[in-house]
Amino acid sequence: MDTASRAPAGRTAAGPPRRGRPGLHPAVRYLGGRVITALVSLLAVMVTSFFLFRVLPGDPVAALTQGRAVSVDQLEAMRRDFGLDQPLPQQFLDYCLGMLTLDFGMSYEYRVPVSELIAERIGPTLLLAGTGTVLAAMLGLALGTRAGWRRGSLMDRVDTGLALTLWSVPSFWLGLLLIVLLASGAGLFPTSGMSTPGVEGAFNVALDVAHHMVLPVATMVAVVYAQYMMIMRSSVLDEKGADYLTTARAKGLRDAAVLRRHAVPNALLPTVTLIFLNLGRVVSGVILIETVFAWPGLGSLFYSGLRVPDLPIVQALFVVFAGSVIVMNLLADLVYPLLDPRVRT
């Protein structure tokens, strides 16, 4: 989440309703259009990924052998192993064929298939970023609803101020601060990692991991919940003046019921898009938080891969990160008509 734009995302999903061509069901048209757009985006991402990382300065072979005693033969052998002795068009062709068959190649540094590395790391990332996103969304929605409903109150001002302050705090700094205060200082939590070596038994492991998760998740929630809160707050504000709310009140509903049954469902729409977009970004994880807390996820894999640059790793991860955003965006597009009849044509 830190890598992408941190400005609260607006609504992107709701395209203008279009007139369907005769003979084609509007729903099919809508669906087909979205899927094709997604596929084209994915293709563009694939191509970009190849060239983007080859523009990076530095030679992977030189970086990997830096400061080590190596012979010229060894360097050449590595280059051959990595396929870097091939002309660029040939490399590109191999890359494309590999991508199409989901063969991401062999990591330069770890010498194992990249798909294996990704499979290893995706679990911890989903666990950390997924938990963080769900908690942040819940917290943000609850606080945003209250703040919007009672705009200008002391509570609104305090909550909004606090959320925006945390939003502007660098996550690695907050993470370190929490480590210093709560982990090494008060000794309440482990300073980093995902598990204590040697803990056995499913239940104990789960508890151990939960214990390790507290600080990274807290850091992540603190930093990102503001975006959910601000979106929810402004959508609740938008709905607040609506006539149907007056009607609802007029028929005698309590304030809380008006909010819960009428205002919130309508205000949720833009937030849904945001949540879907962020679900896509869950995969890319929280790179800095993963680094500070030594969390063995995709984010730290990407970070360490960039330093070499370990091209197969960063290429594949770039496609996976972007791909998951595209897929989630597509899902948001598909779910939207179900939530909002106005989008249906």
Add this chain to the structure above:
Amino acid sequence: MARQQDPSRPPAGTPKTLKNRAAVRTAAAVTAAALTAVPALSAAAPAAADSEGAADTLTIAASQPVDSLSPFLAQRLISTSIHRLAYDYLTNYDPETNEPIPALAESWKTSDDGLTWTYTIRDDVTWSDGEPLTAEDVAWTYTTMMEDEGAATANGNFVANFASAKALDDTTLQIKLEEPQATMLALDIPIVPKHIWEDVEDYSTFDNDGFPIVGSGPFVITGHKPNQSITLEANEDYWRDPPKFDRLVFRYMPEQDAQVEALRAGEVSFVSNLTPAQADALKQTENVTVNVADGKRFQGFTINPGASTQDGQEFGDGHPALKDRVLRRAIMRAIDKKEIVESVYGGYAQAAGGYIPARYDRYYWEPKGGERLDFDPDAANRMLDEAGYERGDDGVRVSPEGDRLEFRMHVHNDRPDYVAMGKLLVERLADIGIEVENRTVDPGVLSDALHSGEFDLIFTGWTVNPDPDYVLGIHTCGALPTEPGTMRSDAYFCNEDYDRLYEKQLATYDDPEARAAAVKKMQRILYEEAVVNVLTYADTLEAYRSDQIASIQVQPDPGGNIWGQDGHWSWSSAVPAADAAAGMGVSTGALVGVGAVVLVAIGGGVYLMRRRAAGAEDRE
């Protein structure tokens, strides 16, 4: 649009009851959560304590993840350090003096021409699976590296000059060389068991992850959680004294500050690579011992004297004036190494003499008397005045050929010490009328500039092994690129006298004194030519928990380091402290920690309920 609450709105329904019901629901949920969490915790706590094995586990913070567990592939220091624990080598380096000492090879002899080496292999060594270790294992390891490109990935340079490696019998190994080689007692190649490895199909991808990994070192690798930790158990049958700690855990923690916090918390027993500020802070911390060791690394910069290939084809765009030795030497006289030691390293460094760090007594060389290029800006200015570099109107000198002395300086942006040194250099060189454009850049950019010869000054640093052959070899003419862009060294240096001495030190492998003399003369040439310029040997700063580790071997002793030793001495010698507080801290922490979360959850729940209740009151 934002309408205020309408106070005249009639109250509706039975709000109190509804509110209270919600409140009760929340409270119930919170209590339920708390009730499940607490017993869960008490169950987990003792389990955690047991598995920690209290004092017998030594946990080491590692800044890198392991790249590969295969000794044929592993290149990172963390991986090679672990291999030093799990495998044996033909020879070791003495923990106190760094000199080669017997390991698997009990003794050795050389033919008169220096091309045939015969080693006697110990007969009392077994692999951790019980099979005996014989000369055949050693011969097979070397031969495989010679024949298989994949197996040569990490250490191929050691065997590149081998003609053959054969086991004459179980205890006799014979190696024939193409040419004499100085490193025959410094072959840093882990010996792997033939009976396990001969079935491997592709050495370039085999990552050696069948646990426990069969080895013959003081520890056995028993587990690896990729990107998290790696666990080793003591090998009770080790042919030297078995280790005192039962278990070693290397924990991957990429963030240096987080490592220090983990040390404070007692979660790890040892951290390395501290900054001077961290070392100073840890000196004040209870139960922590800071080890200040003489560095194995030098820091410096090289000057581009005009990049060229071995055939003499010039390339790149180095400043033409830097071909002049007088200018290069004047630059060195303008730099205050003592200032760098104090202001960059806070005193935790030595001002450099020669190319090889001072910790290696045998090879250390220091310039004497008139040959010293000590800090003296006046002398430097005089040298330049006499050589015809006149100052322009803006105070910047111009070479006799009319080129303004305006140099680019490439600095690694990921090394704070280089960055700070770079800033000092800009100031000092300005004092003698040289303008420096400070390019603090990504190491990749820097490496590209070096390889294409498009630089003037560029920072560098090497870790020097007890045997200096390699770091000396990279400045021979033979190390220049065969074609532009293929360089493996870090300076475009070529000097015939230097090359002759390099050959001499290779040929005198059996006469340590003569070899050291040659190595010292080589350093004098490097110093005089001022292309490869060494500024400091930074201390290695490390810290360990004295309440977990009672004593630990440094190398060399005294004044040596713990992490990154040439050998397994630190971890195989470490003695556990008597009072074992390590394991307990974790479980108590877990208990209190989850307890705190539960409290916060309850607190939050109560707060929310009260807010809701209050909100309801306000409005109704």
